[in-house]
Amino acid sequence: MKEFWYWVEEYDRGLIASAIEAGARAIVLNDQGKEEEVKKLGKVSILRQGIDFEYVLIKGKEDEEMAAKYPPNVKVVVETTDWTIIPLENLIAQREELYAVVKNEEEAKTAIKILEKGVKGIVLKSKDINTIKKVGKVLEEEEENLPFVVVRISKILPLGLGDRVCVDTTSILSRGEGMLVGNSSGGMFLVHAETEENPYVASRPFRVNAGAVHMYIRTPNNKTKYLCELKAGDEVMVYDHKGRGRVVYVGRAKVERRPMLLVEGRWENKKVSAVLQNAETIRLTKPDGNPISVAELKEGDEVLGYVEEAGRHFGIKVEETIIEK
Template sequence: MKEFWVWVEPYDKKLVTTALESGATAIVVPDKEKAKEVKKLARTTVIAPGGDLELGREVVYVKIEGKEDEEKAAKYPPEVKVIVETTDWTIIPLENLIAQREELYAVVKNAHEAEVALQTLEKGVKGIVLKTEDINEIKRVGKALEAAQEKLELVTVKITRILPLGLGDRVCVDTTSLMSRGEGMLVGNSSAGMFLVHAETEENPYVASRPFRVNAGAVHMYIRVPNNKTKYLCELNAGDQVMVYNHEGRGRVVYVGRSKVERRPMLLVEGKYEDRKLSCILQNAETIRLTRPDGTPLSVAELKEGDEVLGYVEEAGRHFGMKVEETIIEK
C-alpha cells in the first residue's frame, strides 16, 4: 500500500494532528527538537535527525533541478528511502526514477499532484510527501490516498458443491473498522482462488449485526493482506493489517482488533470460474455469508449449486505469503 508522509516545516502542532487524523503514516520534521514534540502527540514514525528514521542517512532528500540531481537520487543504496522534489512538477524525472528505485517518495503540494505521482508509470511512487501549511489540503490528500488503494478484478464464481464437514477450528476476525454492505475479506483454500466472505453487516432475529467482523473460515485458509501478500487465518493477531474489499474490487487496509479461533461445524464450498476451481471452508451458520455480484450478502445456509458469488483468481504459488513463480498443484 502507498505511504503518506507529511513534511511539517515550520513546526505546527495543528498540522501534525491533522496529518495523523488524515491517515499519515509518518511525519517529517527537519528540526530535531521539534521531532520530540511529535512523539508527545502520538505513537507514529518520525523522520528527523535522530528520529525513528534518520533524515540524512536512512531517508535522504534530493531536489531535482537537472539531470545530475536525477542521477544522484538514483545512485543511493536500495535500502535508503529517497524523497525527491521537482521544482516545476515535471513527470519525466519521476518516471525515470520509478523505473530504477523501489524506495522512492515524491514531494507534492496538493491532492492533484499526489494522484499523478501515485499513477505515474502505473506503478507509481512508494509514497508521497505532502508539503503544505493548509490543513484542508492535508485532509484532501488523505482522502485521495484512500481512494487510490488497491483495485482487484473480481470474478463471478458459480457454486458447484456444498458439503457439511463436521467440527473444525474457524477464525473470526474482528477489526477496528466498520464495514458496509458489499464489503468483506478474500479467503480461500488456495491463494489461486478466493471467495469474498461478507462482513457481518446484516441484522437477523437471533443475532445483532457486527459490522466490524468477518467470520472468515477455517484456520488453514489464506487471507489477502496488504502488498499483494497472504497469511494463514490462524496467523492473524491483534494489530495485524488485513485487506477489506467491496463488491467492485476496491480494497482498503484495516487492522485486526481481535482474532478468535473457536471449534464450530464447518462447510466445504466449491465453485468454478471458467476452467478454474475455487474452494473454501466456512463455518456452517446462517450469519456466514458470501457476496453476490451486486454486493448483496448470501448466507451459506441458503447457498445452493448454481448460485453466483464473487471471487478472485490468480496463478498459484506463495512462499511465506509472497507470490512466487513456480509449478504448484493444490487440491
C-alpha cells in the first residue's frame, strides 16, 4: 500500500486532524515546537525536511539528476513546478524511496500508477479539507488488478481433521469479494467472504474462512504469507470477482481444528489446489461473482482462480525451479 504523508507549513489542528482521519501516516511539519500538539491528535510520525527525507523541487533536468544521486536508502520527496510526469517516470525507474508532492486527488491517482509501479508514497500539500479526504480515499481504494482465470474443478476429496484459519478483518467485504489462497503460490482460488446468510448461521461479512494453516495467502506488493503466520495488524489483499484488489487489515486470525477438504482444479495445463474446511459456509467464487459452497461443489464446476509461475522465497517471488505437488 502506498504511503500517505501530509505536509503543512504551519500547525493547523483542523487540517492535521483531517489528514490523520483520512489515513495519513506521517505529518511533515516545519512549525517548530508543535510536535506534542500533533501527537495529541493521533499516533502518527512527524517528519522533518533534511532530517527524515530530502526534498527536491524539479525545475529542470539538473534537479532531476540531483534527486537520482541520493543513496538508495534515502527517502527523496520531489515536487514538479508544472506537474509533468516525465521526471517521475525517470526517477521511479531509478529509485525505490521516491515520494511525490501532489495537490489534489487527480495528481495522487497519477503518481501511484506511473509506469504501473508508481511512487512509494504521496505527500499532499493542500489546505482544503475535502481534498484531504478525497486523496485519502484514493489511497484507500488503490487497486491491484489481477487477470483471474476460470478453473474447472477436477477433484474433491474429504480429508480428516486439520487446523484451519479464519481471517477476520477490520473491513466489511461485499458479495463477490474474497481472498486468494492456495497450496501453491502458483495457483490460488478466490475463497469468498462469509457474506451469505442461511437458516443456521448469520453472515460474517468481515470474515474469510481461508483454509488450512499451511496454505499461501496473497498480501500487498505481490507477496504471500502462510496462513498460520497471520496476526492482528497484518495487511492482506481482498479481491472482487473482476480481479480488482484492495488492502485490508487483519483484526484476528483464528485457528481451529475442523474437518477438511482437498479441492483441485485445472486451467489449461496449470493445477490449482487448496485445503479448505468441509462446511456449507465455505465458498469459492463463480466467474459471475456469485459464491458456491464447497458442500455443493462438484467436478466440472467452474470457479475463479489466479495462476503464475510458482516460486517464492520468504513470500517474495523469485525466478527458480520449484516443484510443488
